[in-house]
Amino acid sequence: MSTKPHFEYLLRLGDNALVSGQRLGELVTRAPELEEEMALANFALDCVGQARMFYTYAAEIEGQGRDEDQLAFLRDQIDFRNLLLVEQPNGDFACTIARQFLFLSAYQIQLDELTRSSDKRIAEIAARAVKEVAYQLRHTRQWLIRLGDGTDESHDRMQKAIDDLWRFTGEMFIADEIDEWAAAENVGPNPAALQAPWNDFVQQALQEATLTRPQDAWMDTGGKHGRHTEHLGYLLAEMQYMQRAYPGAAW
Amino acid sequence: MSTKPHFEYLLRLGDNALVSGQRLGELVTRAPELEEEMALANFALDCVGQARMFYTYAAEIEGQGRDEDQLAFLRDQIDFRNLLLVEQPNGDFACTIARQFLFLSAYQIQLDELTRSSDKRIAEIAARAVKEVAYQLRHTRQWLIRLGDGTDESHDRMQKAIDDLWRFTGEMFIADEIDEWAAAENVGPNPAALQAPWNDFVQQALQEATLTRPQDAWMDTGGKHGRHTEHLGYLLAEMQYMQRAYPGAAW
Amino acid sequence: AARMVAFQQRVDAEEKVEPKDWMPEAYRKTLIRQISQHAHSEIVGMLPEGNWITRAPSLRRKAILLAKVQDEAGHGLYLYSAAETLGVSRDELTEQLLSGKAKYSSIFNYPTLTWADIGAVGWLVDGAAIMNQIPLCRCSYGPYARAMVKVCKEESFHQRQGFEIMLSLSRGNAEQKRMAQDALNRWWWPALMMFGPSDADSEHSAQSMAWKIKRFSNDELRQKFVDASVPQAEHLGLRIPDDDLQWDEEAGHYRFGEINWQEFFDVLAGNGPCNRERLNRRKEAHANGAWVREAARAYAAKQAARKAA
């Protein structure tokens, strides 16, 4: 298999997981209740674990002697390949739930396909991750419904959060040459093929939550090619500081 | 003169100015009105300018070939010598005003003494800085009074801010061996001597603002010796990121 | 109608119109719209730059950036004052900005992702702004023309500083060069769009020309900007992201590729990368400052009452 797209493909998976984990990690000690504190720490841990598996494999594929930490902490923003959606700030709890729900519901479908990847290593990682993500998604969907169908205030906040983040969902279903390579090699699904099942799933959940699905309008894109929003730079400055400040140290 | 205390003394001055400037810089584009946006940017600029003068001189005294940027961006938290007060987060506008007022009212007295320093270079820097700080202090004092004697809400916020930050004021007037060196060499005033005039000034302003001076109780200390609060680490991670990420680059 | 003729004669004679002078209602409206858009652009323009104040890579650059953002707040203040001379209040103008009713320059809806963007904004965005604004120093409306003299002087200073950042980066290490090229790639086309659609497609142009509010066509100014920028990019050793760019010996101009006007109209309609962020930040600052402004009013009222007593 071709090294370059293979490496890029793995980076995208790893970066989505890591950036999600970082955002969830920011929330630990700030949750609305103690049970949720535990859940957030647990989900952040899942994400970091997934990132480590994808990065370690990516580094092996690359064959340049880099490791998971070098990929996480020593790449510039322009080299990060995560979706714009996952880097969006936590905002209020509705905003966090909206971001996680919209992302996880696509990620879950993607991982499910990846369990059947022609790349055995990816299939193994996906088999493990898909269970974690299924649980996260169930939990997040439940909050979407509780908040949507809770009080007037929670309904309004939840609707606003979905509306605000909708413009970042289109990017999840646009295939580029890396995705086409993955589809051609049976490494992973074509993102375009995920859109219909995602739509059904999201539509059904929004309905149950008494929320309105936003109109598909203009969509922001660029994360997969390193064109991010202004939020990622701050996230990286904080996350990468130690490795940048003490180059080469072991921890 | 002895190099080590001389260098340390200058670092303290430089670090107070830089950290103040960084906090004010965070507020630019977040001010309550446009005139204040200008004032904040202007004050942040003053602070950065003062830091540059103190650092440049400190680096010369040290004689290790470091420059202002190395002192600002490549020192660890433990080597920062600023007061705990100036690193406290901006909070609401009352909190920013309280922090700036409590610090500037002492800094102003210190700078005024420093214009008569036996160290001609410090006297020159102070002569320039003292005018900037006098203006900042006037402006900040005016806000203290407006908010204290404004609405019930602004009064309560202002009082709470003063109460919350009071525990960081004691540190400004405690002399250690560096301060004693400075006093002995007529480089700068003994901090203990600043307390009485500061007290009078602050008391008078609080009274005009219809605010209550908090009781002097337990005081937090340690900034001058590198024992900071948890807030400084985040400030440095953001401020130093570029220099840490691209070591040796010229900008 | 006689007043209208007299007014046009004064304008044609390059006499300045002053606040107390009679002026056609449409002239007043056009100026209010243009000056307030310009003021709003200064205010919103602080946001992409403010984004790098805390992370500027050297103390010198931090100081320069702070000074620049301070200047922009100052420009906003002059321009709001100029607009007020036409009978609109700053509160009304602020309300129009925050409600999304008033426009500001679309360029500020693009993100500043790396430090090089601060360079590119200074070099290209301020550069394009100056091209637009220099003719406004001779605008028929006196207060606007005078404000623009001061604004243009500072802007050209900012433009040089932006270019200087790009120069440092393009003379720097590989990562810095990459940053600089990436910034140019992202800012070039939006900068060209700053001049607006071709005059053929532009509302208001002909009347504004006649009233000497506007003195050059959008396309003329855009061409001028391209002609000035191409050699600067060459000097930086950076590649302008336009395969169709070439020197037209005969015309004495650089020919450039087609602009994606769909993007321009999208961003104008609210669909740019940062439209929501920009407006939300202004709204948030305004909302968070409400109790402060209220306190200031209450204090002023008390003081007035005390003096009266």
Place this chain on the structure above:
Amino acid sequence: AARMVAFQQRVDAEEKVEPKDWMPEAYRKTLIRQISQHAHSEIVGMLPEGNWITRAPSLRRKAILLAKVQDEAGHGLYLYSAAETLGVSRDELTEQLLSGKAKYSSIFNYPTLTWADIGAVGWLVDGAAIMNQIPLCRCSYGPYARAMVKVCKEESFHQRQGFEIMLSLSRGNAEQKRMAQDALNRWWWPALMMFGPSDADSEHSAQSMAWKIKRFSNDELRQKFVDASVPQAEHLGLRIPDDDLQWDEEAGHYRFGEINWQEFFDVLAGNGPCNRERLNRRKEAHANGAWVREAARAYAAKQAARKAA
């Protein structure tokens, strides 16, 4: 009085007291106070560690830290449940924490300033906590004793991980060694204070001993901790910040310097470096979550009504 005697006999016979059993009111109160303080300490203890989640220096360390903080939330939950078996609700307990009425371990009012503090907290703070908690696994009150078994197992895991961080740092570069030593300097004395004042000065001690809630004196436990920690510090090549520290061959113990109890009582009284920050963070999270909890209640009520219909 007869019940009291019977109760004491059961306790003396090392039988567990269970929620439905009769118990003296003072026993119940003592346990509620102790278990809820312990629960609050787990919750507040998440804050100094949570402070480094986003900045952990490697992915492995980030994962370990997240797992640890998750465990602490879990401990908080068990312990609140154990307290609830004594007839107090979690809402009451939360209210007591947020109002400042309830205490939590003072150690968490110290800041985590560098990554080494995460190591020192694991090594020393969890180490001291385990010394305190292992005897509680045999506490006379069943639900508390059972919760402590699970807590202690996880704590000792955390303690080893903390020591491992210290080991990496002390085997690392000069900056890492300095960080490690600085952390030890700041955490050593507060860790010794965790065992509380000498029993002579400690309220409640004698009765708690009789009820087998407490099994060792504060000074015994503190000595045990010092004896265990000194060789560990030597293994790390770090210096314990106590000039009076020395091995007493005859007693078979390390003798250590005098503890600054004034600092202990200051911090207990609210005057520690982070008392305000810790409580404010909990209050803020609680306040920001109010609408979420309300929505969850409203949704549950709707669901119940739908089922009933």
